[in-house]
Amino acid sequence: MHKNVLFAQSGGPTAVINASCYGIIKQAKKSGGRIFAARYGVEGILKDNIIEMTDIDDATLEILRYSPSSAFGSCRHKLKEEEFESVLKIFDKYGIGYFFYIGGNDSMTTADRLSKYALKVGYDIKAIGIPKTIDNDLPCTDFCPGYGSAAKYVATSVKEMALDSDVYDKGIITIVEIMGRDSGFLTAASALAKDEVVDSPHLIYLPEVPFDENEFLKDVERAYSKKKKVFITASEGLKNKDGEYAYLRERSADAFSNLQMGGVGKYLENLVKTNIEKRVKSVELSILQRCAAHIASAQDNDVAVMVGTDGVKYAMEGLTDVMVSIVRTENGFKTSTVPFSEVAGKIKVFPKEWIDNENRGVTREAIDYMLPLVQGEAKVPYEKGLPRYVRFI
Helix, strand or coil: CCCEEEEEECCCCCCCHHHHHHHHHHHHCCCCCCEEEECCHHHHHHCCCEEECCCCCHHHHHHHHCCCCCCCCCCCCCCCHHHHHHHHHHHHHCCEEEEEEEECHHHHHHHHHHHHHHHHHCCCCEEEEEECCCCCCCCCCCCCCCHHHHHHHHHHHHHHHHHHHCCCCCCEEEEEEECCCCCCHHHHHHHHHCCCCCCCCCEEECCCCCCCHHHHHHHHHHHHHHHCEEEEEEECCCECCCCCECCCCCCCECCCCCECCCCHHHHHHHHHHHHCCCCEEEEECCCHHHHCHHHCEHHHHHHHHHHHHHHHHHHHCCCCCEEEEEEEECCEEEEEEEEHHHCCCCCCCCCHHHEECCCCEECHHHHHHHHHHHCCECCCCEECCEECCCCCC
């Protein structure tokens, strides 16, 4: 029986994805087997781009925990049927009996298909999915590691930009475009910016609510007439009543048929400039919201470690074909498991009962859900005044 461990990262990076690798490595070291990592996800497996992590020193491992982005590289490769055999040959070469794939719903689909193929051909492998995504759109888990840190970055950036936009005694409308193709969790997190000093954002637009240009302009006109300074946050995935994206920079898609998003901010800016006010600024947070480890949530980092650690425990207990899920408790969070079939290719959307349509905001229930996820500051190591990170690609 193969006893060695292999892990790989997939999809978009997060500020805490490497914390899950830290958890996998720390726990796997206790098993006695060797530990391998694939560079660039399943593409690295196909190319035999494998490195051994068994003897990584504690100091480097600690830096890995707080390093942003995918330290081992990532991919968006959809495995073809004829590639499964090649993957298992690499597994056999390295004596892999435990495979951990860190990613979102498309990654869970890949892990599910690979696990089913291994079962069909009689290869004994324990396949475990480790959740991560800033969009927070994986079902059957309270939240996804990566979301809490991205939410913290979004809320903090909105708070600071709102203060900046208020410095001049002139009317201005600010629009911030936030990631989220089909789910509005990340844009909703902008509501956390509000406090006794900052009253922004004034208007929040989520993909769960059909976007209408006329209603949008009425909302902005009404807010502008009262304040002369309006701060708007909008999801990149805004859709009209027909389910079509309000704006696409280019109609291209990745291997999983996910449309490549972007451009909503400029689209809304042009709408406002044409109809209401010329002084408009649009800001696209882009990749900053997923790689800002310097402001990562300690809670998010801790849970990212936990899903990696417990994923190894579940595999060593004999579980397979499952994703590690997160359960909220009175005292924090714990893990459980959910079958791949319940998460693969599925999307969780922001609950409609948490959307305040009348005021273009979110409810208290939404705030209470999000606030615990942004607590604490991750202990990023600093050297010469700057963060110190590590990577293996």
